[in-house]
Amino acid sequence: MNWSDFGERNKRLNPLWTLGAGMNLGELQPYKEMIALSVLLQVYYLELESNEQRAREDIVELAWSSLERFNITKLGTAESVERLVDGLLWSGSGGDFEAYYYDDLSRQMAVQKYKYFTVDEDATRTSWEESGRTVYRLSEYAMELIFMSHEIIEEFQISIKLLEIQMHIKHGRVTRAMQDVGELISRVRKMTQQQQEYRNALRRNPKHMFSEYGVLRHRRLEEIHLQFDEERRHFDNIHRSLARLANDEKDVIDFNELRQLAERVELSRRVHDELAEVVLSIFEAETNLRLNFPELFWGAGGFNFRTHIWEEWVKSEGLPDADSLELLIGGLFTPGQDFIYPLAWAWEEQEAGFLPEDVLDEPDEGGEEESSAYTPKSIPWPQVSELWLPVFKGLAEIGSFTFAAEAFTEEEQRKWSGTPDAVDLWAQFFHTEITVQAQDADSQGGAADECQKLIQQLLAANPVLEVLRGKVLRTTIQGSHRSSVTWPGLEMSPYTITIIER
Known part of the structure; x- marks a missing residue:
């Protein structure tokens, strides 16, 4: 193993390892590293825009925006x-942060001192x-954290990268600007390759214009044009910064490096x-297809399995697993009908209106079968009257009665559950007001309904x-605030x- 650069790696990672360490943020504790990194990123973008809203109070607001x-x-x-922000501005002792690292030269442990923020002298002087406010900027160590996080981003915005390059040139960091220009060139070439692939696909099949990538690209077309305009301004600023750097820092800057940087910027x-x-060529091709060949986009009416399912979905995207194929085409060969209850089941749910009250002897063999006499199904009035007697006694004594568990014993509850006819009478009483007849039913020719018959028997x-x-x-x-009466076998x-009272 090569240990020659281990110490530098250690020093580079120490600020990342100790980011948010030693802070006690209560319920925010599990998210402290994430919030701290977001604050550094927001300050970084403010620096790129030369925005001086970077005082302690402003950084606190940035932290709140991250939480939101x-x-x-x-x-x-x-x-x-505020404890989080103070923990980024200063260490616990109020000075620099400290961490151990292995010194490759002395082969001993050494102490590394660093900060995440330093005072922006020029901005603070004006402020x-x-x-009377102190304006802060990111230290070199914090900038290194930002650059490290950039390395894991595949699609970094070009305009932001140009701002970085401009910032490096402004501060005379030619080497860093050279690296960023090289990275920017590779990313732009990657985007160009992607656009060319889309253009070639569009030439093969115009329907790609309505694919997910094509629709997203159309939505961003205006943003692309604005981005190009912004890039032109950035390149102009970069060239001016290079010219100023060559004039003002001619005793410090290596002109050979400056010339190479200018060539890379031009590239x-x-x-x-x-x-x-x-x-622009893609835009021209799409416009030409829409204007001169509209029939290419006319779709056949209706929906068919081969085009919309097999060709446009299965062949292009595939299936998640082999079992999905059987599920997909099974309905074409073995269509299943909705389940319909058999008519016999429906009849079983019905009760016969007439039941024989007497069991007749079976007829003798060879004799004629006598017709069975049927009578309407009757209500077991003795059992029903016994259950309703406490109800009417309550009416006679206090003027009302409520069907509830506490009104009956366990034995009475069991009888109520086993006598549906007695329960059904509650619904008949509920439908209308009932006047208790002043005379016996016999003198009036019989009770008018089952409710009156029950009352007269009682x-x-x-x-x-x-x-x-x-x-x-x-x-x-x-009312609804009272729950229903629920017993075993009855609800x-x-x-x-x-x-x-009238």
């Missing part, structure tokens, strides 16, 4: 956010005259022009209920029967 972006604003407090301009040419067997004669009864259901609404 990450949807964790509710986890932060003013104290925790102190106006508002980058030509590469950008090639990208613009490809984009009055005839219990003289204490005579006080109900002539009374008007109304049945209601308690019913909490009915209440009441005497109405």
Whole structure:
């Protein structure tokens, strides 16, 4: 193993390893590294734009904007956010951050000192005259973190990269500017290759214009033109910065490096022009296809499996697994019908209207089969009257009765569950107001309905209920705040029967 550069690697990674270390941010603790990096990035972009809103108060606002972006604003407090910002500006002792590293030359452990922020002298001088605020900028170590994070981004915005190059040239960092120009050229060439692939695909099949990539590209067409205009301005600023650097720093800058940088910048301009040419040629091709060959985009009406499923989906994108193929085409060969309940099941759910009350003896063999006598299904009035007797006794005593669990014993609840006819009468009482007949039913030719028949049987067997004669009864259901009555084998609404005074 080559240990010659281990110390430099160690020093490069120490600021990353200790980012957010030693902070106690409460509920924000699991996200401290993420928030700290986002703050550094926001300050970095402000520097690129020469925006001097980089005082401590401004950095606190940037931290809050990060929390809002990450949807964790509710986890932060003013104290925790300010503690985070202070932990980036200064170490716990108020000075530089410290970390150990291995010194390759002395072959001993050494202490590395660094900061994430330093005072921007030029901006602070102006700021102190106006508002008395200290303006900060990223240190070289923090800038290194930003550049390290760029290396894992495949598609970095070209305009931001141009701002970086301009920033490096402005501060005389020729070597760094040279590296960034080379990286920018490679990325622009990659974008040019992608645009050329789309142009070739468009020539083979105009329908690619309506593919996902084509639709997204059309939406960004205006942004592409604005980006080209912005790049022209950046290149002009870069050339002016190079000229100023050659004049003002001629005693410091190596003119050979400066000449190479100028050549690379000019090469980058030509590469950008090639990208613009490809984009405009695609736009011209799309316009020509739409204007002169509209029939290419006329689709056949309707929907068919071969075109829309097999050719445009399966052949181009494939299937997630082999079982998906059987699921896809199975319906074409073995279509399944919706399940329909057999008619016999429906009849089984119905009750016969007439049941034989007496079991007749089977006829003798060889004899004629006698017809069975059927009578309408009757209600077991003795059992029903026994269950309803406590209800009417409650009416006679206090004027109302509510069907609830506490109104019956466990034995009575069991009988209610096993006697559906008694339960059904609650619904009949609920439909209308019922007046208890003033005379016996026999004198009126019989009860008009089952409710009246139940009342007359109860009055005839219990003289204490005579006080109900002539009374008007109304049945209601308690409001939604009361739950339904649920017993084993029975679930019913909490009915209440009441005497109405006229």
